[in-house]
Amino acid sequence: MLSGNAQRLILLALLLAVPASLLLAASLGSSGFTWPWQADEAGRRILLELRLPRALAALATGALLAIAGCLMQVLLRNPLADPYILGLSGGAAAFSLAGLMLGLAWVPLPVLSFLGAMLSVVVVFVLARGSGPWSTTRLLLTGVVVAAGWGALISLMLALGPDASLRSMLYWLMGDLSHASLSAVWLVPLAALVLIMTLRGRTLNVLSAGATQASLLGESTGARFWEIYLLASLLTGLAVSMAGAIGFVGLIVPHLMRLLVGSDHRRLLPAAALFGGAFLVLADTLARTLFAPRQLPVGVLTALIGVPLFLLLLHRAARLR
Amino acid sequence: MxxxxxxxxxxxxxxxxxxxxxxxxxxxxxxxxxxxxxxxxxxxxxxxxxxxxxxxxxxxxxxxxxxxxxxxxxxxxxxxxxxxxxxxxxxxFEASCEETALVGRHPHLGPWGRERQEDRRLARQALDCLGLDGLADRSCMQLSGGEKRRLAMARLLxxxxxxxxxxxxxxxxxxxxxxxxxxxxxxxxxxxxxxxxxxxxxxxxxxxxxxxxxxxxxxxxxxxxxxxxxLEARRLSRLYGCTMRLVDDGEQRVFAVAARGRGHDG
CATH class of the missing domain: 3.40.50.300 (P-loop containing nucleotide triphosphate hydrolases)
Structure with missing residues (x-):
């Protein structure tokens, strides 16, 4: 682990990385590289109406997934947990797919997928709660089984559905930002959320010591854990409805940030939010320029970066034990 | 009193x-x-x-x-x-021993509060008196079983x-x-x-x-x-269901499992 000053420097660097990544995303595109302030009228419109809203959506999605990942890791007491592990993205995917197949064009896809995600959250919540005290194992098992159920439904619909919708559905399942856009106004509540959670980070530190220890240190753990579950689910649901199931951001980013700034959530949460946001902005910029004018779903890139990184971290963790 | x-x-x-x-x-x-x-x-x-x-x-x-x-x-x-x-x-989760011990202050701080210098002093002191002073900056994941036990005790202190x-x-x-x-x-x-x-x-x-x-x-x-x-031999024998003996060497009284002399003669 790094010293306190080095950690502060890293946080500062991450704070600068966010506008830098936005600037790069705004100036790079299929029409080539231009500095935003040198653009002509058409270029300016591309920048303000296409690239910047999409970059902001990437920023928000990355930050949401990273925070949700941190929370899920505390909840399941496992540094390798991921925001989708409890089946939420499956619910979102199944609903979006059903919407596409049934031709429910009047319901926007983000709304459908958000509803699906929340339904999955409620199902897992009700089934896992039981009557006994908080149990991580029961929550994890319920979530994994519900996720498998959604997976089966999705496969069924893909097998029976028309081929025309297959491609757009596969893009959604990989995670794709090409239809996402977000106004800068939304960054205000997002920043406020990160700030509030950062200030309450000490409680998260206590909870990550486990339910028994957290009770002994004065937290009513049952209530706290369900709050965290619902908050993490809400954040993931928002991210998924914006961009589909982008993988590995919610897993790799918190893990990497733990290595850099430690597990104190008062540093971890802002670091993960900033890095997750900047990372997804850069990944999406790559996704739409690498094979321009063809666009890749950004989830392909995050997975291509994430899989080897994850295996490397896993290998490293196994050596430490 | x-x-x-x-x-x-x-x-x-x-x-x-x-x-x-x-x-x-x-x-x-x-x-x-x-x-x-x-x-x-x-x-x-x-x-x-x-x-x-x-x-x-x-x-x-x-x-x-x-x-x-x-x-x-x-x-x-x-x-x-x-x-x-x-x-x-x-x-x-990776955390330094000092951070881990410091978590013990949680019930004494307000929900929005931060640890003060005094809290850090208490954490250092607890690590010191359990012989963990050299490990304050070490990660809690890299400790031996006995060191982890003492770190948990330090958090309680x-x-x-x-x-x-x-x-x-x-x-x-x-x-x-x-x-x-x-x-x-x-x-x-x-x-x-x-x-x-x-x-x-x-x-x-x-x-x-x-x-x-x-x-x-x-x-x-x-x-x-x-x-x-x-603490007396008969009650302890009943408690554990095996014969316990009081051994007294004049300085200290010690309870021990009674030797049955089965193959331990050598």
Whole structure:
């Protein structure tokens, strides 16, 4: 682990990385590289109406997934947990797919997928709660089984559905930002959320010591854990409805940030939010320029970066034990 | 001199599945007392400690913390007066030993508060007195079993509750570190308005460090009283179901499992 000053420097660097990544995303595109302030009228419109809203959506999605990942890791007491592990993205995917197949064009896809995600959250919540005290194992098992159920439904619909919708559905399942856009106004509540959670980070530190220890240190753990579950689910649901199931951001980013700034959530949460946001902005910029004018779903890139990184971290963790 | 009990069990009945741990247990633990809970494996020492910490409900009766029933207190209020060293502690996230110990201040700080210099001093002090001063910046994931045990104990010392519940505090520790932990508990119990209750397997540690003993016989029966009265070979033999002997060399009285002379002649 790094010293306190080095950690502060890293946080500062991450704070600068966010506008830098936005600037790069705004100036790079299929029409080539231009500095935003040198653009002509058409270029300016591309920048303000296409690239910047999409970059902001990437920023928000990355930050949401990273925070949700941190929370899920505390909840399941496992540094390798991921925001989708409890089946939420499956619910979102199944609903979006059903919407596409049934031709429910009047319901926007983000709304459908958000509803699906929340339904999955409620199902897992009700089934896992039981009557006994908080149990991580029961929550994890319920979530994994519900996720498998959604997976089966999705496969069924893909097998029976028309081929025309297959491609757009596969893009959604990989995670794709090409239809996402977000106004800068939304960054205000997002920043406020990160700030509030950062200030309450000490409680998260206590909870990550486990339910028994957290009770002994004065937290009513049952209530706290369900709050965290619902908050993490809400954040993931928002991210998924914006961009589909982008993988590995919610897993790799918190893990990497733990290595850099430690597990104190008062540093971890802002670091993960900033890095997750900047990372997804850069990944999406790559996704739409690498094979321009063809666009890749950004989830392909995050997975291509994430899989080897994850295996490397896993290998490293196994050596430490 | 106040004699009000810090922790009190009133008619507590407790069971684990169909096995009774204690029936109608009455206990008054006052400041300056340290209690040792003795009993065979599976007699329910841990379950009783957990019930005293309010981590699990009792079948009948109630546990009171400074005269208030545990059920009427918020966890945060409990944590300011009562802390526990669980039998096992595992760390799954990287954090320095100092950070880990510092978490013990949690119940004493407001929900939005930050640790102050004074809190950091307490954490350093607790690490010092358990021989972990050289490891303050080391990650808690890289510690040996004994070091992890002492780190968990340091977190309890930083929490600094009036009632310390210790579940087999000597686990994983070599003799000198067992004494290091128990000396610190003894010091705190005798200097401040504090009390300790510890589940122990080592009868001789109990006779050295405990002023009172609670015996759980594993069938709901229990016996409680001053260590001098309770610790005797016949009662211990009944407790553990094997013959125990008192060995006295004139300086120290030690309880030992009686040698049966089966193949140990050499």
């Amino acid at each position: 106040t004699t009000a009990a810090l922790l009190e069990a009133r008619g507590v009945s407790l069971s684990m599945g169909s096995v009774a741990i204690c029936r109608a247990l009455d206990l008054n633990v006052r400041a300056g007392e340290s209690w040792g809970i003795l009993g065979p494996n599976g007699a329910g020492k841990t379950t009783l400690l957990r019930a005293m910490a309010g981590l699990q409900p009792v079948d009948r009766g109630e546990v009171r913390l400074s005269t208030t029933p545990l059920g009427q207190l918020k966890r945060r209020q409990v944590a300011r007066q009562l802390g526990m060293l669980p039998q096992h502690t595992d760390f799954v 930083v929490q600094d509750p009036a009632v310390m519940l210790l579940d087999e505090p000597s686990n994983h520790l070599d003799p000198s570190h067992q004494i290091m932990i128990l000396d610190e508990v003894y010091r705190r119990v005798h200097q401040g308005q504090r009390a300790a209750i510890m589940a122990l397997h080592e009868i001789n540690l109990a006779s050295c460090y405990c002023s009172h003993i609670l015996m759980l016989f594993g069938d709901g029966q229990w016996e409680a009283g001053p260590t001098q009265e309770l």
